[in-house]
Amino acid sequence: GNSVTQMEGPVTLSEEAFLTINCTYTATGYPSLFWYVQYPGEGLQLLLKATKADDKGSNKGFEATYRKETTSFHLEKGSVQVSDSAVYFCALSDRSADGLTFGKGTHLIIQP
Amino acid sequence: EAGVTQFPSHSVIEKGQTVTLRCDPISGHDNLYWYRRVMGKEIKFLLHFVKESKQDESGMPNNRFLAERTGGTYSTLKVQPAELEDSGVYFCASSQVGGSRTGELFFGEGSRLTVL
Numbered sequence: 001g002n003s004v005t006q007m008e009g010p011v012t013l014s015e016e017a018f019l020t021i022n023c024t025y026t027a028t029g030y031p032s033l034f035w036y037v038q039y040p041g042e043g044l045q046l047l048l049k050a051t052k053a054d055d056k057g058s059n060k061g062f063e064a065t066y067r068k069e070t071t072s073f074h075l076e077k078g079s080v081q082v083s084d085s086a087v088y089f090c091a092l093s094d095r096s097a098d099g100l101t102f103g104k105g106t107h108l109i110i111q112p
Numbered sequence: 113e114a115g116v117t118q119f120p121s122h123s124v125i126e127k128g129q130t131v132t133l134r135c136d137p138i139s140g141h142d143n144l145y146w147y148r149r150v151m152g153k154e155i156k157f158l159l160h161f162v163k164e165s166k167q168d169e170s171g172m173p174n175n176r177f178l179a180e181r182t183g184g185t186y187s188t189l190k191v192q193p194a195e196l197e198d199s200g201v202y203f204c205a206s207s208q209v210g211g212s213r214t215g216e217l218f219f220g221e222g223s224r225l226t227v228l
Contacts, residue, residue, distance in 0.1 A: 004154070043219035046216055046217070097157070098167060098168035099147070099157025099171060101154075101157070102156075105149075
């Protein structure tokens with residue numbers, strides 16, 4: 001079956017540091033890949049997505065590139081802010097299943 | 113426009129009791145999903161409604177869980193009788209067309225269930 005593996009936290013960084021959150025996946029088909037973010041007290045929100053190999057999703061300064069050869073979709077941001085503190089979930093969808101398959105989530109803490 | 117709302121935000125019950133969680137999707141969203149996150153685990157898909165019909169309920173753990181969507185509007189998820197392993201956060205999400213295929217799901221804040 002499908003699965004998503006991502007680094008677990010918490011990940012603590014200083015403001016303006018470079019961020020990478022690793023995500024790798026296993027899927028039977030050709031999945032679409034997503035990063036969701038959950039800010040404190042809110043529901044999950046779609047942050048960015050990529051639907052085919054070599055696509056790059058980007059939003060709010062975050063980027064992730066769909067790498068089929070390494071089955072990865074790592075999330076990066078060049079300079080994080082305190083407001084980026086949240087839980088980040090990597091997820092995939094493909095035709096073999098109806099719902100999204102999520103990773104365990106990475107709790108990111110940005111210190112001033 | 114109101115987002116996806118869930119009630120209650122937190123419920124504490126004893127083993128063997130019944131709990132009903134409610135989800136109000138975004139108006140006009142035909143697709144409604146239930147997910148669950150058990151402590152330290154992934155968020156797991158439970159089921160998917162299209163309007164009032166169950167499209168896929170392959171993720172429902174067992175027959176102690178019953179989901180309904182009256183008239184294709186709000187949905188309820190009943191757990192009866194609750195067991196300790198049912199503790200976790202239950203998320204509801206809704207979408208227009210596409211749903212999981214596009215990933216553009218709108219999630220509620222979740223209902224935290226604690227079974228003692």
